[in-house]
Amino acid sequence: xxxxxxxxxxxxxxxxxxxxxxxxxxxxxxxxxxxxxxxxxxxxxxxxxxxxxxxxxxxxxxxxxxxxxxxxxxxxxxxxxxxxxxxxxxxxxxxxxxxxxxxxxxxxxxxxx
Amino acid sequence: xxxxxxxxxxxxxxxxxxxxxxxxxxxxxxxxxxxxxxxxxxxxxxxxxxxxxxxxxxxxxxxxxxxxxxxxxxxxxxxxxxxxxxxxxxxxxxxxxxxxxxxxxxxxxxxxxxx
Numbered sequence: 001x002x003x004x005x006x007x008x009x010x011x012x013x014x015x016x017x018x019x020x021x022x023x024x025x026x027x028x029x030x031x032x033x034x035x036x037x038x039x040x041x042x043x044x045x046x047x048x049x050x051x052x053x054x055x056x057x058x059x060x061x062x063x064x065x066x067x068x069x070x071x072x073x074x075x076x077x078x079x080x081x082x083x084x085x086x087x088x089x090x091x092x093x094x095x096x097x098x099x100x101x102x103x104x105x106x107x108x109x110x111x112x113x
Numbered sequence: 114x115x116x117x118x119x120x121x122x123x124x125x126x127x128x129x130x131x132x133x134x135x136x137x138x139x140x141x142x143x144x145x146x147x148x149x150x151x152x153x154x155x156x157x158x159x160x161x162x163x164x165x166x167x168x169x170x171x172x173x174x175x176x177x178x179x180x181x182x183x184x185x186x187x188x189x190x191x192x193x194x195x196x197x198x199x200x201x202x203x204x205x206x207x208x209x210x211x212x213x214x215x216x217x218x219x220x221x222x223x224x225x226x227x228x
Contacts, residue, residue: 034216036217094211094213099210101146101211101212101215101217103155106156
């Protein structure tokens with residue numbers, strides 16, 4: 001069975017500050033992990049993904065995430081927040097031989113000028 | 114390459130009516146998944162179709178149904194609408210079964226309001 005938990009339904013940061021959005025997963029098979037972003041009045045868009053190989057993955061718009069197996073985590077970070085980063089972010093998991101993709105409940109990021 | 118197209122984008126219905134939403138996936142994609150998104154419940158999986166067959170189904174009542182055509186276009190239907198069905202309905206397509214790739218391409222959604 002697989003699931004993801006996103007800690008914090010709302011996160012606020014100041015413009016230029018570090019962005020850290022937390023995601024912990026549970027998976028009975030080697031996981032594939034994803035971050036999606038949803039801007040207002042739009043569908044979700046893939047931000048980055050981890051399947052195998054390098055545990056630090058880089059995505060679009062300066063975001064990156066690190067797969068930490070020992071901590072079952074896949075936190076999303078960005079060194080310096082921009083106003084345009086304000087959106088809702090979803091973590092998702094599937095895995096080797098799995099048939100379903102599971103989404104977390106989402107974290108709404110607000111960027112304060 | 115055209116993205117995922119959902120129609121209509123906005124619609125208003127009254128309780129008891131039924132509604133049909135349409136989704137045209139990216140060319141070559143064989144999987145179409147549907148999600149319901151509401152402020153209270155977040156993103157909830159409805160069902161997934163792959164090569165005209167329903168592969169997975171979420172925990173929704175039988176009033177919610179769908180189908181996929183041979184050209185991979187998909188429709189979902191909600192019968193006997195309830196106020197609680199007001200939501201953004203998102204369609205997503207992928208090359209392979211969603212669970213195998215994890216890479217979904219979403220449309221902009223159909224926003225349904227039930228009065």
